[in-house]
Structure formats: structure tokens, C-alpha cells
Amino acid sequence: MTALPSADGNTWRAYLQQDRGSETIATAIVTPLLLMLLCTAIAGGRIVTSGAKVDAAAEDAARAASISRTSSGAHAEASEAAARSLNDQGIRCATTSTSIDTSGLAVPLGEVGTVTVTISCTVPLSDLLLPGVPGSKTMTSQFTSVVDAYRSREG
Structure with missing residues (x-):
């Protein structure tokens, strides 16, 4: 227990210079900021890795097509390749759409055609409980694969 200050100025000055409770106040201020920084880093990491995984899924789908x-x-x-790739990589999309341009399959034999696949995946972020972060982010990726010029084609 701390003695109460007496009437002389030295004791008052020593009492007023004590930092009792300042660590608690600093912790109360810094902890929410650190938690927000951590959640922001997790959200950024989730967006970057999801983008890379959607890119890989578009590449797999274009090659399969x-x-x-x-x-x-x-x-x-x-x-099927896009869904399998996203599932194998552990990405969970709230919504997924796949657009496929197969006009390259209609070119005559001996000519080079291309197949283009565009995949959109909506990645949920609402589980991070970070104020100001949107509930989801839509990641879109497009990849073009060359069709073998001498592979037989139908119709």
C-alpha cells in the first residue's frame, strides 16, 4: 500500500510522477489495433492466395477444354476441371461461374485455334469480423490454351 502524500512538495511530486495503471491503458489501446492488423493481414493473404488458386483453376480448365x-x-x-481444381486446392467460393470460348475448336484441321476459359469466384471475407472489410471479394481469372492443330475434331 502506498502512503498518502504529505504536505511537503517532494512527496506530492513523487506521488504524481508514478505511472500506476499506464501499462493497462497502453494495453487497452494497442490490443485492438494489433488484432485489426492481424485480421487485415489474414484478409490480404486470403485474397492473394485465392487469386493464385483461381488462376490455376482457369489454366486447368482451359487445358481440359x-x-x-x-x-x-x-x-x-x-x-468439371475448374470445380475439381478449386476443390483440390481447398478454396471455398460462395459463388462460381465459368465462361468458355470454344471457337478455336471450329477452325479447320491444320490451323491453330485457342480455347479461352474465364472463371469468377466470390471469396467470403465476412468470417474475419474486421470492421470496414467487405463481406466478399470476387476473383476473376482468364486463361487461353492452344488447340493442337493436327488433332481430329468433330463438328
């Missing part, structure tokens, strides 16, 4: 012989088969193979 480019080795298909028909346009309808290319659509089915690309959609």
Missing part, C-alpha cells in the same frame, strides 16, 4: 474434340465436351470438361 483444349484437348476435347467437341464444343459440348469442352464445356463439360472445362467446368
Whole structure:
């Protein structure tokens, strides 16, 4: 227990210069800021890794579509490859859309065509409980794969 200050000025000065409680106040101010910084870093990391995973899924889907012989088969193979790639990489999309341009499969044999796949994935961020962060971020990636010029094609 601390003695109460007496009437002389030295004791009052020593009593007023004590830092009792300042650590508690500093902790109360710094802790929420550190938690917000941590949540911001996690959100940034989730966005960057999700973008890379969506890029890889678009590449896998475009490659699967480019080795298909028909346009309808290319659509089915690309959609399946995109879903499988996103699932294998552990990314959970709130919504996913896959757009496939298979016009390169219609070029005559001997000419080079391309197949382009665009994937959009909405990544949820609301579970981070960070004020000011939107509930989700939509990641979009596009990849083009070359169709083998001498592979047989149908229709």
C-alpha cells in the first residue's frame, strides 16, 4: 500500500510522477489495433492466395477444354476441371461461374485455334469480423490454351 502524500512538495511530486495503471491503458489501446492488423493481414493473404488458386483453376480448365474434340465436351470438361481444381486446392467460393470460348475448336484441321476459359469466384471475407472489410471479394481469372492443330475434331 502506498502512503498518502504529505504536505511537503517532494512527496506530492513523487506521488504524481508514478505511472500506476499506464501499462493497462497502453494495453487497452494497442490490443485492438494489433488484432485489426492481424485480421487485415489474414484478409490480404486470403485474397492473394485465392487469386493464385483461381488462376490455376482457369489454366486447368482451359487445358481440359483444349484437348476435347467437341464444343459440348469442352464445356463439360472445362467446368468439371475448374470445380475439381478449386476443390483440390481447398478454396471455398460462395459463388462460381465459368465462361468458355470454344471457337478455336471450329477452325479447320491444320490451323491453330485457342480455347479461352474465364472463371469468377466470390471469396467470403465476412468470417474475419474486421470492421470496414467487405463481406466478399470476387476473383476473376482468364486463361487461353492452344488447340493442337493436327488433332481430329468433330463438328
